Amino acid sequence: MIKKLHFGKRTIRVQLTTWYILLLACTLMLFSSYLYVVLEHSxxxxxxxxxxVTATQTLSNLINKDGHPAFHITEESQAMTEQFVQAGIAVRLIDQQGHIWDGFGSYSAIPILIPQKKGYLDLSSPEKNWRVYNQPxxxxxxxxxxxxxxxxxEPVYKASKHLFDLIILGFPLVLLIAGLGGWFLANRALNPIQQIIxxxxxxxASNFTQRIDYKGPPDEVGRLAKTIDKMLDRLEFAFEHERRFTADAAHELRTPLTVIKGRIGVTLSRIRTPEEYEITLQDLEKxxxxxxxxxxGLLFLARLELRQIQPSFLQPVDLTNLLGALVEQLEPLSASKPIILKETIAKNLWILGNPDYLTSLFLNLLDNALKYxxxxxQVILEAQQDEEQVKITIQDTGLGIEAKHLPYLFERFYRVEEARSRQTGGVGLGLAIAQEICRLHGGKLTVDSQINQGTTFSLFLPRTRNF
Structure with a gap:
């Protein structure tokens, strides 16, 4: 229970409410202090x-009596004096030695103090505190x-004390109301996040079909929910891709193993001639x-997908020489079928890449063209360049590929015709490897095909200036 309470104190809801109360408390303290000081000064x-004003009116009522000033007693002055007395004002005349010559009101209760200059003084007595204006x-x-x-x-002190009491009494009440309001607002703001959680x-991993599907306004929470949904879409695609890859890999590995086991079982079922054993071993070797x-192929593809290609592996590559050498290498294979292998390769085709990876890329594409x-x-290889990129096309006159297969052609283990692929010895990884090598070099690989008219692979690679 203690752990739960301790954890609860760290929730965003509690933190927001706490910070709101602290901020409001600081604001109220500053405002209350300012209000208190302003009221007292006012x-x-x-x-x-x-x-x-009283001193000015009193000065106009002074007369000279026996060589010193005194208050002139008239009906008008008596009425004014009574008003001053009722207002709690005391007036007196005092000399430099502290002798009081005249006065009215409670002037005797004012402590005796000889001022040094014109202005205001605060004097204290056991009964009262006084504000005194001195006029020479x-x-x-x-x-x-x-x-x-x-x-x-005393009226000033009472008014200030009354304000202070109101602040002291109202401060906790305001904070309590603000805390409850802050808690309510925090709950209202964070409830959508709790629903998302x-x-x-x-x-x-076994149930990637659900989504947050947030229906609220497009605020920060709404954008967060949509971002999570998009992330889940990517994760679902990645999981589905890996599950499909695992199933395909298991299937592809099981097939030759089943053949090997079957051939061994059949061979061991009875005594065979040396020629039969030799044929069986040749099949097993295949x-x-x-x-x-x-x-x-799987290991190579895995390294490519992890982008494990170091900058030190990249170097200027002369595609003119590289492609010419590959065509020359494949000419005996094309002549044995026989298939016409043509080339149109521009000079000074330079890119920044890895020669081994590029050789694997072009061999895969050319080998596929010759196989099918x-x-x-005929198979035609063309390589040209413009200001930005090098374009290589490999075109064949084979049977072509149906349009429904083209979007999946670069997926691992995808085959247009299962039987034909097995006859040619393919494992369904060549085009996937070619696609990854192309991406590693910052390029793009596309395919265009029509039934009975052939297939064309187009490769676009960033150009590097001549060396």
Whole structure:
């Protein structure tokens, strides 16, 4: 249970909610602090304005009495004084020695302090804290008397404390509501991902037909679901390809082994003459050669598909000489059938490639053309180039291939005619190997064929400048 709770704390849902609450808490703290400071300064500014206005009005009501200033008592001044007193304002006149000459309101509760300059002071007494405005007055005798206008700071403190209490009480409530809202929003945002996880967990190597099939809006989650579906399509194709390859390879390996076992069983069933033993051994040798060709072809194809070709294997290759040598090598085979082997090869055909791989590629294509062309037919090899690429075509006048077979012609073990392929000794890997070699060299291999008119293989390879 502890492990589950510990793991749950690390879910994206919890992390999003936690970060949301922390961010909101920091924002509220900053905003509340700013609001508290602004309110306090605003109240102090209003209080300062009130004190200064009161001082201005009071100055206009001063008279000179016995050589020093005093408040002039009139009906109008008494009404104004009562308003000041009711507002909690205290006013007094004090000299440099601290003697109070006159005043009204609770001026006696204000601590005695002789100011040094005009302006505002905060004074504290056991009962109250005061905000005092000090205004110097020059008497007729030349000495300074201070007009002090004061008001209690308690309303400011109470308003600030009230705001602080509201912040303290509302802060947890706001965070609680925000946390619940964040959890709800995180659930709503992550529920599609949970559905994707549930569907993905039901997909296995034996059940690749299921897809996420997301029906929501085309947002990030929707794009993720579509990406996963496309990945599953590729994986399904790869698994199906490997299963088909495994089944085909097992079938191809089983056939010669069955023949070998059958021939051995028949031979051992009774005593044979030396000539019969020799014929049997020759047949066994043919099947063993077929097994060797098959395994070598599979290993070679596997290396090609893994792209195990190092840059050091690539070198400038003169296709003019290479193709000419291959045609010369195959002329005895074509003459024995007999088949006319023609060539039209341009000069200075250079590409960057691996000579051994390229030899295997062209031998596969030329050998196929010679195998499936009847007596008296012809095979034509043409090689030309333009500014970007070298084009090699191998055209024969054989029976041709039906259009339905062309899309699968470069697949492993695919045969157009099973019986004919076995008669020619093929294992169904030649064109697949040719296709992979072409891709390794950055080229493209295509085929075009028509029944009773022959087949043409076209190979396009990137051109390299002359050396």
């Amino acid at each position: 109240l102090l500014r209003q209080l300062n304005t009130t004190l200064q 007055i020059q008497t007729s005798k030349g000495y300074i008397v201070w007009l002090q206008v004061a008001e209690s700071l 549930s569907k993905a967990q039901r997909i296995s 099947e063993a050669d077929r097994l060797i060709r098959l395994t070598n 062309t009847q007596e008296g037919g």
